[in-house]
Amino acid sequence: MKRFTKFFAIMSILCSMIFTAMPIKSYAAAVSPSGSGTAADPYILKTVDNLEWLSQQVNGGNGNLYVELGNNIDASSLILNPIGSMANPFRGVFDGKGNKISNLRVSNPSTNNVGMFGYTEVGSVIRNLGLESINVTGGNSTGGLVGRSYSSIENCYTTGTVKGSANAFNIGGLAGNNHATISNSHSSANVTGGSNSLRIGGLVGQNAGSPNPLATITNSYATGNVTGQWIIGGLAGENSYFGEINSSTASGGVSGLAEFIGSLAGRSVNGGIYNSSATGTISGGSKNIPGLIGSSKDYLQDATYVKTASDFIYTNADGTATIVGYAGSNTSVNIPSVLEGYNVTAIQDAFVNNTHLNSVTVEDKSINFTESGEAVTSNITIRGYRSSTAQIFATDYSLKFESLDGSSEGGGTENGGNGDGSSGNTDESQKIDITGDVSSTLIIVTVPTSVSFAIKTNSEVNPFVSVPFSVQNESKAPVDVEVLGFQANPDTSAKVVDAKKYSDTDWRKLSASKSEQEIALGLNVDGSTIWSPAEIEGETPNTVVDSIRVDRLGSKEIKLEGKHGMAFKQSKVLGYKMHIRVELAS
Structure with a gap:
């Protein structure tokens, strides 16, 4: 009997120890918070029971709620069922009011869309909320705050740990998937993907939009360490499909086992990264060398992976610098x-x-x-940075001038002829050549750049007629083509004058002999004409008359226009230069 009593006592102690070590989920009845859930009278959450009640409401289909956090909440007694699912998303507004929820646990390793919020709908808002010492584990699309987010996330942060299951993808410290906007937010959570995981990021696993909505991350940062296998980034695992990262940073260490590993983003496809940086160290990977982005085919503006060697700041990837x-x-x-x-x-x-x-x-x-x-194969240097002592440029764009009549451009000398007085073109085609003396070994070039062209007159039969041409911007950023003016070549008698020198009626009344002395030139774009001022003899124009916006990878149809008197007295070629300066669009 004593032996049995002793055995029972020991078993009681062991059972007590076992149950104490296991996570405890609150089974108390969910308690409705104060308020009515409207914008004027939001629900005010003050306890873990209120938080559990919110989860039940949203997952039951009542997701269009206005909710506020009334105070800090210690959620250590609760394993939360994510608020919202694909079938019943959160569709309202959650305002933390600067309060925080600490020790929150969400454990759904075999479930997708896992976080404090599982799935949020377009138009919903989460703001002014801190999550500290979180412990979140889930399948695909797992984040500390939101698993799959179509919300506007503003002024939120997370600390703690976020883990993805084996074979899971899109795991992030703040959001697993971001399909909307994240601003003024950050995460110091350590993020880990399971075996064969991909798209793992310190802030988001994947930042991906479509034309509506556009996924953006702005003024945000991540400092936690990130570990995974494929497509790993200090800020975002992947930035793609119209996703943009603006003015954001990452400083945590990044470790991967395979490919596409970057200190800021593991991969960026059809997305943009602007004014952003990363300083975290990178380790592992079978094909990648540390760099800002493991793999990118997108436009980066002022985005730098900070590494210095012998005074040079540089990035390197795939064995190149x-x-x-x-x-x-x-x-x-x-x-x-x-x-x-x-x-x-x-x-x-x-x-x-x-x-x-x-x-x-x-x-x-x-x-x-x-x-x-x-x-990039560059026909013309059009992008530069001005310092106090020099004009230093990088040939980072290719700008093509192409005729729209199907004929190829080129041929002829700089003044528009073939050197023997004959025209370099046939019919009424206009010669548009890129000129300039850009050295293959120097970054310093002359500004502005000139485009030579010729006007082929056809005696008194026809006045000057322009064949339209297109300006093609082959860069990954919009540019402004700044028009500075036109100048006649030294051997061309018809000098460029201001179009306003004569009225349209008086232009038409000018004699043929006057046509060979004065001409007004301009560029017709989208139905309106940018007229050149009178040329300055012996001096390159430097005042911007107007500018033409050309979208990234876009084109703009332009037609050269002229004003002069009656048709010219004889066939000839008149040579001119159009002065332009092309900059990144402001």
């Missing part, structure tokens, strides 16, 4: 063909903040000047 800055004070530097063992293949955003340089020499003539991280 991209120079993005020079931190020294020399007035002249050489760009090496190899930097710390990596072949230098591109110069990107070169020396934007340097005020010392006036000469940059590239050792390897095959190095491309690029903005997007890809090799």
Whole structure:
């Protein structure tokens, strides 16, 4: 009997220890908070029972609620069922009012769309909320705050841990998937993907939109460590499908086992990254070298992975290096063909903040000047940075002038002829050539750039007629083509005058002989004409008359227009230069 009593006592102690160590879920009846759930009278959550009640309401189909957090809540006694699902999403407004929920646990390793909020609908809002010391585990689309978000997330943060199951994808410290907006938010949560996981990020697993809505991350950052297998990033695992990252940073360590590993984003496809940076270290990976983005085919503006060697700031990926800055004070530097063992293949955003340089020499003539991280074949240098002592430019765009009549451009000399007085074109086609003396070994070029063209007159039979041409922007960013004016070549008698010198009626009354002395030139774009002012003899125009916006990877149809008197007395070729300066669109 004593032996049995002793055995029973021991078993009682063991059972007590076992049940104490297990997570405790609150089974108390969910308690309705005060308020009515409207914008004027929101529900005020003050306890874990209120939080559990909200989960039950939303998952039961009552998701269009206005909710506020009335105070800080310690949720250590609760394992929360995510608020909202794909079938019954959260559709309302949750305002934390600057309060926080601590020690929240969400454990659904075999379920998708896991977080404090599981699934939120377009138009919903989550703001002013902190989640501290969270412990969240889920399947696909798992985040500390939201699993799959179509919400506007504003001024929110998370700390703690977020884990994805084996084979899960889209795991993030704040959101697993972001399909809307995240602003002024951050996460220091450590994020881990299971075996064969992909798209793992310190802030979001995937930032992906469509034209409506556009997924954006703005003024946000992540500091937690990120571990996974494929497509791993300090801020975002993947930025894609019209996703944008603006003015955001990442500083946590990033570790991956396979490919596409970046300190800011693991991969970016059809998305944009602007004014963003990352400083975290990268380890692991079978094919990637540390860099801002593991793989990208998109436009990056002022986005830098900060690493310095011998005064050069550079990025590197796939065994190649991209120079993005020079931190020294020399007035002249050489760009090496190899930097710390990596072949230098591109110069990107070169020396934007340097005020010392006036000469940059590239050792390897095959190095491309690029903005997007890809090799770009440039016909014309149109992008630059002005310092106090020099004009330093990178040939980071290709701008093509192409006739719309199907004929190829080119041929002829700079003044529009073939050197023997004959025209370089047939019929009424206009010759549009890119000119300039851009050296293959120097970044310094002349500004502005000139475009030579010729007007072929046909005696008194026809007045000047322009064949339309298109300006094609082959870059990954919108540009402004700034029109500075036109000038006649020295051997051309018809000089450029202001179109306002004569009224339209008086222009038509001018004699044929006057046509060979004065002409007004302009560019017709979208039905309106940008007329050149009178040319300045012997001086390159530098005042912007007007500008033409060309979207990224877009084109604009332009027609050259002229005003003159009667038809010219004899056939001839008149040569002119159009002066332009092309900048990133403001």
